[in-house]
Amino acid sequence: MLADLVAAVLRDFPPGIAAGWRFSRVVPDREPDADGAVWVCVSSDSDLDGDVRIWFPADELEPRAHALLRLADRLQDELGESAAGWGQPLPPCDLHPQHPLQAQLVGGAAVWCCPVTHEARRPVAAG
Numbered sequence: 740m741l742a743d744l745v746a747a748v749l750r751d752f753p754p755g756i757a758a759g760w761r762f763s764r765v766v767p768d769r770e771p772d773a774d775g776a777v778w779v780c781v782s783s784d785s786d787l788d789g790d791v792r793i794w795f796p797a798d799e800l801e802p803r804a805h806a807l808l809r810l811a812d813r814l815q816d817e818l819g820e821s822a823a824g825w826g827q828p829l830p831p832c833d834l835h836p837q838h839p840l841q842a843q844l845v846g847g848a849a850v851w852c853c854p855v856t857h858e859a860r861r862p863v864a865a866g
């Protein structure tokens with residue numbers, strides 16, 4: 740399920756930048772109080788970009804919108820700092836291409852919104 744969500748969120752980013760990135764594996768968190776939490780590993784083909792580990796508490800694994808929001812935030816950070824995506828607004832706002840969209844919960848769904856006008860633009864992982 741998380742593999743599908745990672746792939747779906749990656750499709751929200753420009754293909755040329757997200758192409759080398761893919762879900763790699765889920766690793767259980769071994770801390771005594773982890774309570775079902777996991778690390779999701781996402782890896783890049785590029786030697787310049789390492790693997791990314793995204794931590795999910797157990798209670799975020801169930802509501803799909805929460806998992807999408809966390810993935811959108813973290814993948815946005817990582818792709819924006821990757822060799823291919825450095826310095827670019829990712830994903831770009833369709834109203835103002837100079838800044839990136841921001842993932843937010845809107846009515847219980849994860850949605851990419853313009854950070855300036857707060858308009859909802861498109862659902863996270865719609866494609």
Ligand SMILES: [Zn+2]
Binds near residue numbers: 832854856
């Ligand atoms: Zn905007």
